[in-house]
Amino acid sequence: MKKVEAIKVSPISISSKLFYLGRFSQSTMATINDNYLKLKAGYLFPEIARRVNAFAEANPDAKIIRLGIGDVTEPLPEACRTAMIKAVEEMGDRATFKGYGPEQGYAWLREKIAKYDFQARGCEIDASEIFVSDGSKCDTGNILEIFGHDNTIAVTDPVYPVYVDTNVMVGNTGEANDKGEFEGLVYLPITAENNFTATIPSQKVDLIYLCFPNNPTGATATKEHLKAWVDYARANNSIIFFDAAYEAFITDPSIPHSIYEIEGARECAIEFRSFSKNAGFTGTRCALTxxxxxxxxxxxxxxxxxxxxxxxxxxxxxxxxxxxxxxxxAEAVYSEAGQAQTKALVSFYLENAKIIREQLTAAGLAVYGGVNAPYVWVKTPNSLSSWDFFDKLLHTCNVVGTPGSGFGAAGEGYFRISAFNSRENVEEAMKRITEKFKV
Amino acid sequence: MKKVEAIKVSPISISSKLFYLGRFSQSTMATINDNYLKLKAGYLFPEIARRVNAFAEANPDAKIIRLGIGDVTEPLPEACRTAMIKAVEEMGDRATFKGYGPEQGYAWLREKIAKYDFQARGCEIDASEIFVSDGSKCDTGNILEIFGHDNTIAVTDPVYPVYVDTNVMVGNTGEANDKGEFEGLVYLPITAENNFTATIPSQKVDLIYLCFPNNPTGATATKEHLKAWVDYARANNSIIFFDAAYEAFITDPSIPHSIYEIEGARECAIEFRSFSKNAGFTGTRCALTxxxxxxxxxxxxxxxxxxxxxxxxxxxxxxxxxxxxxxxxAEAVYSEAGQAQTKALVSFYLENAKIIREQLTAAGLAVYGGVNAPYVWVKTPNSLSSWDFFDKLLHTCNVVGTPGSGFGAAGEGYFRISAFNSRENVEEAMKRITEKFKV
Structure with missing residues (x-):
């Protein structure tokens, strides 16, 4: 049979009425996803860069120390490097060459993750439930693809901006108000007043983002707090998106590393993990869901x-x-050498966090987080706004951090300092603050 | 200010009416994206596996040769391996360690891609227009995120199934009919009758997927054919998604490698490229858009x-x-050694394709493609269905290929044989077919 003309299959029995409305008002030219136009222009880090650059130009001799972005600085563990070099060499031999692998990740990696990260902590997670990916940023964004657009979605405030932006992009929100809050999202404030753990909402929400140890506040969640969320989610048929990217920084044995340490979590939670912060993979790229x-x-x-x-x-x-x-x-992280090396890496950054906490406290500032987390969350003194504190710190100490208001309206009056840096830079930054910064 | 209750920001001025309808009929529990339920259960490769396994169990001594999946088999070029080992070593030194890189890819890679893959062929493509990614499969799926859901979308038939499935998943289609065609998509048949180049549609479509050299048919497009598409797209304000994953296999100098070789394509086309097939990166993962x-x-x-x-x-x-x-x-692909090694790799697979073409022709079969492409597209003899031919080839020759009907309704009566294999396997498979297969 010869078909000489393109065939348009007519939409007869389409299930969704919303879909029909879209179909019937067909465009006369290619159209964009208008939801993107609701997004704020990622103003936080560009604005930081703008202010830092302006200062640097006016003060060319200033030695600026950047404690803003949450990126690691120390070398990749030797165990990981050795394993990767071996893998590259395998790629050079037809007998050991690897083409397409399983989309979900190789079984040998998924099995080690299940065993060491979950089963060893009493979580009943099977290797088949692990999906290896190239990043938690991708996964926390992409996960929305499998959910409907009629869900009510809750995020904490302040929050990792990717959770919010990806909801905006898929059309789960309306427009932003002048505080940057998007219509249709439920914001759960986390501040010093509630010990940086969101109050369980009185209304019903369907999808809930939780991140512990928290970015940006450095707060952790007790088993009791997580249990309250799991109980809420089970009672309301909600799904919890649990971002555990910073779990390796937990040293307190009473604090859960995984939401699956909570009974019933298998029935209501998806967990995101990463090799970025425990093994320094921010530029190497490996994570899992x-x-x-x-x-x-x-x-x-x-x-x-x-x-x-x-x-x-x-x-x-x-x-x-x-x-x-x-x-x-990533597999080498679970070897004996890999475990020792990643532990040393995490301890190094935690010692940085301790120095930051102690020195900022000595300088008269109220600080939170930074104990089981790589982020120290500072209350700005004298009711300074987050940006005013940013400017003051930059101008008096030449130290760059991140204004808390950039993570959400309830972050106003706070400031994030990252422990991801060299010891030398951290000590020098803290020396300047204790010597020059007047609260 | 202390906020003890979660705040629901009310949706007051949401721009899209469709969005409102969704909002007002809020669910009482977390809901899924129902579009996923329209998908066929990826029946092609599982069904191939089922039949091959059943045959292997019944015939334990049969030496099965798989020429089905389009995965490379030969070692990664030495230039690439040397560069990766050096990069791993850099990760071991604080001074050369790399954390988060630019999301768009490093400038040194984007500049080489722009220069060697585009500017060298007269395409005005700047490095800033190159987005490095981990795969064309990801990119061709993800690109839909930036477009509206009211676009009319055209695909060829047969087609790479990812184009169709990703449209189904985001809600751009209705249900499938019993031929596997989804309501709302425009199917453009490509068969021997039209030389495997789709007829330009008489109706208006907004987004058009083109893949040259083509998967699965191995067909190529002349400049004139691509110009007709570019002219159509410009006249209709349409966007062409041009998948050039197999461009390295083009040896005929008259065939364009990039759609940007066509005047006006910058105003209507997005191009996808990959290191998977030219440099054997299917398991290493690098591509670009x-x-x-x-x-x-x-x-x-x-x-x-x-x-x-x-x-x-x-x-x-x-x-x-x-x-x-x-x-x-990936950068090392553009070094002198890398260029020579990838050229040798491509020549190797093209020689396989030549052997397949010649031997199948000698066996009395009508074959297409396989000249400037790694796929040979076989017309099944005696009006055999694609699956009947699959079974016959498996049972008489113990050779596995891919039924053309798995790529779309118009692929019925065709069969794909991949040149991605060792010379030994290709020669043995062809020997069996010429000796045992009776047309």
């Missing part, structure tokens, strides 16, 4: 659908797995 | 919005760049 197999959400017809199947389909269709070389590097 | 800066599509208010800005925002928000180590490997 856990989707328990019995976790479900509702289809339009009221039936329960396994989220594991949807995420597996999403990853199989839109992702080709993480580089074999990088996966071998 | 080109979004010209003057390319626009319409916002709901009728204004023109630069797609570069939207894609840049998408990548900055949802992606953290490709591993530094892998980017150094």
């Amino acid at each position: 856990v989707v328990p197999k019995n976790l479900t959400a509702k289809a339009a017809d009221g039936s329960d659908v396994e989220l594991w199947k949807l995420w597996n389909r999403r990853q199989s269709t839109k992702f080709n797995g993480v580089s074999y070389i990088v996966q071998r590097g | 080109v979004v010209p800066k003057n390319l626009t599509a319409k916002a709901a208010d009728g204004s023109d919005v630069e797609l570069w800005k939207l894609w840049n925002r998408r990548q900055s928000t949802k992606f953290n760049g490709v591993s530094y180590i892998v980017q150094r490997g």
Whole structure:
């Protein structure tokens, strides 16, 4: 049969009425996703760069120390490097060459993650429930693809901006108000008054983002706090997105590393993990998402659908797995040498955090976080705004941090200082603050 | 100010009415993206595996040769391996350690891509228009995020299934009919009758997927054919998604490698490229997408919005760049040694394709493609269905290929054989076919 003309299959039995409305008002030219126009122009870090550059130009001799961005600075563990070099060499031999790997990650990596990160802590997580990826930023954004657009979504305030922006981009919100809050999102303030743990909402929300140890506040959650969330989620058929990217910084044995340490979490939570901060993989790229197999959400017809199947389909269709070389590097984190080396790396940054906490306290500032977390959250003195504090610190001490208001309206009056830097830079920055900064 | 209760920001001035309808019918529990339920269960490769496994169990001595999946088999070029080992070593020294890189890719890689892949062929593509990514599969799926859901979308038939499935997943289609065609998509048949180049549609479509050299048919497009598409797209304000993942296999100097070799393409086309097939990166992961800066599509208010800005925002928000180590490997493709080694790799697979073409022709089969492409597209003899031919080839020759019907309804009666294998396997498979297969 010869078909000489393009065939338009007519939309007869489309399930969603919303879809129909879109179909019937077809455009006469290619159209964009208008939701992108609601986004604020990522003003935080560009504005920081603008102010730092202006200062640097006016003060060319100033030695500026940047404690702003949460990026690691210390070398990759030797165990990881050795494993990656071996993997590169394997790629040079036809017998050991690796082409496409499983989209979900290699079994040998998923099994080690399940065993060391979860089963060793009493979490019933199977290797098949681990999805290896190239980043938690990708995963926390992409996870929204498998959910409907009629969910009510809660985020903390302040919050990692990616959670909010990715919801805006897929159309889960309206416009932003002048405080930067998007219509349709439920904001859960976390401040010193509630010990930086959000109050469980009185209304019903369907999807909830939690991040512990928290970025940006450095707060941690007790088992009791997480249990309250799990109980809420189970009672309301909600799903918790639990971002545990900083779990390696927990040293207090009473603090849970995984939400699956809480009974019932398998029925309501997806967890995100990363090798970025424990093993210094920010430039190497490896992370993972856990989707328990019995976790479900509702289809339009009221039936329960396994989220594991949807995420597996999403990853199989839109992702080709993480580089074999990088996966071998991640696997080495679980070797005896890798465990010792990543522990040393984490201890190094935690010692930085301790120095920052102690010195800022000595300088008369109120500080939070930085104990089981790499971020120190500073209350600005004398009711200074976050940006005024930023300017004062930059001008008097030539030290750069991140204004808390950049993470949300309730971050106003706070300031984030990152422990990810060399000891020398941290000590010099703190010396300047204790000597020159007048509260 | 102490906030003890969660605040629900009410949706007052949301721009999209469709959005409102969703908001007002809020769910009482977390809901899924129902579009996923429209997807066919990736039946092609699982069904191939099922039949091959059943045959292997019944015939344990059969030496099965797999020419089905389009995955490379030969070692990674030495230049790439040397560069990656150096990069891993740099990660071990604080002075050369790399944390987060630019989400768009490092400038030194983007500049080489722009120079060697585009400017050298007369395409006016700037390094800033190159977005380095971890795969074309990801990019061709993710690109839909920046477009509206009211676009009319055209795909060829047969087609790389990811184009179709990702449109289904974001809600751009209705349900599939029993031929596997999704309502709302425009299918453009490509068969021997039209020389495997789709007829320009008489109706208006907004987004068009083109892949040359083509997967699965191995067909190429002349400059004249691409010019007809560019002229159509410019006349209709359409956007062409041009997948050039197999461009390295073009040896005929008259065939364009990039759509930007066609005048006016900067105003209507996004191009996808990959290191998977030219340099054997299927397991190493590196690709790129080109979004010209003057390319626009319409916002709901009728204004023109630069797609570069939207894609840049998408990548900055949802992606953290490709591993530094892998980017150094990709950069080495452009070194003198890298160019020679990738050329040798491509020539090797093209020689495989030539052997396949010649031997299948000798066996009495009609074959297409496989000259400037790594895929040979076989017309099944005696009106056999694609699956019947699959079974016959498996049972008589113990050779596995891919049924053309798995790529779309118009692929029925065709069969794909991949040149990605060792010379030994290709020669043995062809020997069996010429000796045992009776047309």
